[in-house]
Amino acid sequence: MSAYKTKGSVKERAELALNDDFLRKAVKFTTERLRIGKMNAAEQHGNWEEWRERGRQIRLHTIAHLDYYLNLFVENARANGVHVHFAPTGAEAVRIALAVAQSKAAKTVVKSKSMVTEELHLNHALQDIGVEAIETDLGEYIIQLAGETPSHIIIPAIHKNRYQIAELLSKEAGEALEADTTILAGFVRKKLREKFLEADIGMTGCNFAIAETGSMVLFENEGNARMVTTVPKTQITLMGMERIIPSWTDLEVMATLLPRSATGQKLTVYMSGITGPRRTEDADGPEEMHIIIVDNGRSNQLGDPEFQELLNCIRCGACLNACPVYRHIGGHAYGGTYSGPIGAVLTPALQKNVAEWDDIANASSLCGACYEACPVKIPLHDMLVYLRRRKVEAGHGKALETIGMRGFGTVAGQPGIMGAAVKLGQLGQRLVVRDGGIRLKVGPLKGWNKYRVAPTLAKRSFRQQWEALKRETANTGQTMDPVVKARMEAILKERAKGGGGRHG
Numbered sequence: 001m002s003a004y005k006t007k008g009s010v011k012e013r014a015e016l017a018l019n020d021d022f023l024r025k026a027v028k029f030t031t032e033r034l035r036i037g038k039m040n041a042a043e044q045h046g047n048w049e050e051w052r053e054r055g056r057q058i059r060l061h062t063i064a065h066l067d068y069y070l071n072l073f074v075e076n077a078r079a080n081g082v083h084v085h086f087a088p089t090g091a092e093a094v095r096i097a098l099a100v101a102q103s104k105a106a107k108t109v110v111k112s113k114s115m116v117t118e119e120l121h122l123n124h125a126l127q128d129i130g131v132e133a134i135e136t137d138l139g140e141y142i143i144q145l146a147g148e149t150p151s152h153i154i155i156p157a158i159h160k161n162r163y164q165i166a167e168l169l170s171k172e173a174g175e176a177l178e179a180d181t182t183i184l185a186g187f188v189r190k191k192l193r194e195k196f197l198e199a200d201i202g203m204t205g206c207n208f209a210i211a212e213t214g215s216m217v218l219f220e221n222e223g224n225a226r227m228v229t230t231v232p233k234t235q236i237t238l239m240g241m242e243r244i245i246p247s248w249t250d251l252e253v254m255a256t257l258l259p260r261s262a263t264g265q266k267l268t269v270y271m272s273g274i275t276g277p278r279r280t281e282d283a284d285g286p287e288e289m290h291i292i293i294v295d296n297g298r299s300n301q302l303g304d305p306e307f308q309e310l311l312n313c314i315r316c317g318a319c320l321n322a323c324p325v326y327r328h329i330g331g332h333a334y335g336g337t338y339s340g341p342i343g344a345v346l347t348p349a350l351q352k353n354v355a356e357w358d359d360i361a362n363a364s365s366l367c368g369a370c371y372e373a374c375p376v377k378i379p380l381h382d383m384l385v386y387l388r389r390r391k392v393e394a395g396h397g398k399a400l401e402t403i404g405m406r407g408f409g410t411v412a413g414q415p416g417i418m419g420a421a422v423k424l425g426q427l428g429q430r431l432v433v434r435d436g437g438i439r440l441k442v443g444p445l446k447g448w449n450k451y452r453v454a455p456t457l458a459k460r461s462f463r464q465q466w467e468a469l470k471r472e473t474a475n476t477g478q479t480m481d482p483v484v485k486a487r488m489e490a491i492l493k494e495r496a497k498g499g500g501g502r503h504g
């Protein structure tokens with residue numbers, strides 16, 4: 001069964017994914033490997049939090065002065081001989097790319113992995129004018145053969161296992177290929193070599209654009225982006241307008257944060273810096289180079305206090321690997337080009353249709369794991385809360401949910417009533433607890449308990465446990481961590497006043 005579906009509601013797509021055992025096993029296996037790899041790499045780095053903060057500061061500074069750095073980049077890139085184009089909309093970016101392809105009478109375009117071109121559905125547009133677009137990143141090549149879209153920012157075919165991949169590649173090969181990764185990769189390598197040699201245009205995305213020299217930098221592990229940027233005579237790079245960083249010194253920080261966060265690697269296998277087309281003394285490289293700088297909704301985020309930090313994203317995918325929701329449903333359930341926590345916020349921020357897209361903000365437990373994983377500290381969990389609020393304020397909330405939340409707000413705002421309600425709940429739940437959990441599938445518990453078991457109320461409330469801990473530390477003469485103590489006291493004070501507090 002395949003859980004590839006982009007239509008319908010988030011709930012319907014998530015349901016499909018939850019019933020797909022192959023998908024769940026494959027996504028869980030890979031995200032866990034990446035998540036642990038990232039944690040080990042951060043620990044081995046030794047100074048991770050400091051570098052994370054450095055990364056955040058670089059991104060905050062760049063985005064705060066985006067107009068300056070964009071202009072500097074464009075000026076330098078043009079001086080290097082690059083044709084630079086601005087595309088305010090996705091449609092304009094596609095129009096420019098197609099115009100370049102037509103001016104070269106191109107028949108084939110080889111592409112290295114690019115989420116922006118996915119966002120623009122550029123492959124379909126190229127196909128429509130008779131140009132064959134071939135993805136050359138192994139994962140992208142696989143999903144192109146499957147007729148699907150990426151389900152992860154950096155591992156596009158994360159939802160497929162090697163047997164499914166062998167089946168797809170066997171069809172392409174016209175013979176049965178063994179489900180052996182070396183054999184499968186060997187087949188793709190041979191096939192793509194021919195495509196690189198015959199391509200008219202090489203097309204790439206851009207990890208970072210260096211303002212001080214007008215260069216663009218690509219990170220990759222397979223060497224395909226090197227082939228794409230050196231063999232064809234014409235190169236087109238599509239970059240989101242926020243990909244800029246000021247200098248090569250800043251790249252050092254990004255080159256430390258990105259691979260570690262993405263895959264747990266200390267360094268990416270290939271890091272290519274490209275500064276203009278081929279010069280006479282160069283051994284290879286394109287004769288003509290175009291860079292299309294894409295806005296497509298990004299400037300809506302500039303100056304928006306809720307969303308501006310989204311522009312800091314370096315597309316590492318670490319928040320997807322850490323997210324307990326993504327790890328169960330994979331990327332297609334989110335319905336947009338970008339998935340996981342970053343997709344749940346970025347897609348509505350890029351779109352204007354509140355009702356349609358704000359729904360995906362519900363696909364989160366608000367645990368804050370995405371923030372913890374993010375190398376540039378984007379507070380995605382706060383943005384998700386904002387999106388939920390925006391949806392309700394726009395009148396798209398459910399009546400029952402509104403009544404329930406109001407009731408909860410009233411009770412939770414009064415410690416006495418809250419305490420009594422918790423005691424009542426602790427007594428009442430005895431009637432429905434089975435094997436340590438609440439398994440009833442009625443009312444609001446119907447959906448929740450379909451795929452998991454609702455936990456019981458703790459025997460002692462947070463408040464009771466906190467008081468006990470204080471007594472215990474006083475009796476044993478120990479001292480409580482002053483930071484923890486101050487934080488806990490603040491939470492209790494806030495709750496006593498009836499406030500919700502800020503998550504995190």
Ligand code: SF4
Nearest residue numbers: 313314316317319374
């Ligand atoms: S939000 Fe942070 S963790 Fe997620 S992809 Fe962007 S940079 Fe990576």
